[in-house]
Amino acid sequence: MSSGPSDDAEGEGGRMIWRHRRGTNAGSPPLDDFSATMLPHLDAAYTLARYLARDAGIADDIVQESFLRAKRNFAAYRGGADKAWLMAIVRNCFFDWARARQRAGHDETDPSDTVAIDDPEAIMARNGTIATVQAAIEALPPLFREAIILREIEGMSYQEIAQATDTPIGTVMSRLSRARLALAVILKATPQAADMVTQ
Incomplete structure (x- = not known):
C-alpha cells in the first residue's frame, strides 16, 4: 500500500x-x-x-x-x-x-437503467441506520444516486443540479421524485429502516 x-x-x-x-x-x-x-x-x-x-x-x-x-x-x-x-x-x-x-x-448497469433494487438481505446485513440508508442509496441506479446525493447530501439547488448534469430542471425534479420513491421501497424492505419511511 x-x-x-x-x-x-x-x-x-x-x-x-x-x-x-x-x-x-x-x-x-x-x-x-x-x-x-x-x-x-x-x-x-x-x-x-x-x-x-x-x-x-x-x-x-x-x-x-x-x-x-x-x-x-x-x-x-x-x-x-x-x-x-x-x-x-x-x-x-x-x-x-x-x-x-x-x-x-x-x-x-447502464446509467439509464430504471430502478434495480439490490437484495434486501444484503442491505439488512449492514449495521445501523446510517449504514442502512447508505446501502439503500448505493442500491439505486446511477442517475438516481446522483440526484439524491447532489440534492440531499450536497444541498445543491434544482438549478445547480440541472447545470451540473446538463439536464432540464423538470427532469431533475422527476429523477429526484423517482429516486425518493425507489429509496422508500428499499428502506421499507429493510426492517431497521422501515420505521423511518412510515413516519
Whole structure:
C-alpha cells in the first residue's frame, strides 16, 4: 500500500489533491486560482464519486481524473457555479469509467437503467441506520444516486443540479421524485429502516 499519490498521478495536480485530502498541504506554495476555486469542493466531488462508483478506490480515481480534467480546462471556465461545474466533470468521469468497464465486458448497469433494487438481505446485513440508508442509496441506479446525493447530501439547488448534469430542471425534479420513491421501497424492505419511511 502506497503512502503517497498513485504512480499514475499527472504531475503537481495529482500530488496537490493527494496532499489536500490528507491535510498535509503545509509548506506548499500559495494556492493558484484553480486550487482556490476548486479545492473547497473536493469533499463534495469525492462524495458524489463514492456514491456513484460504490467503491472508495474507484471514487479516488474518478476524483483524481476529474480534478486533472478540471485543471486542464480551467482556462476556458467562465466562473460562476464552481461546484456545479466540478460536479458535472465528476459525473462525466464516472460515466466514462462505467462505459469503459461495460465495453471491457464487466457486468455494469447502464446509467439509464430504471430502478434495480439490490437484495434486501444484503442491505439488512449492514449495521445501523446510517449504514442502512447508505446501502439503500448505493442500491439505486446511477442517475438516481446522483440526484439524491447532489440534492440531499450536497444541498445543491434544482438549478445547480440541472447545470451540473446538463439536464432540464423538470427532469431533475422527476429523477429526484423517482429516486425518493425507489429509496422508500428499499428502506421499507429493510426492517431497521422501515420505521423511518412510515413516519
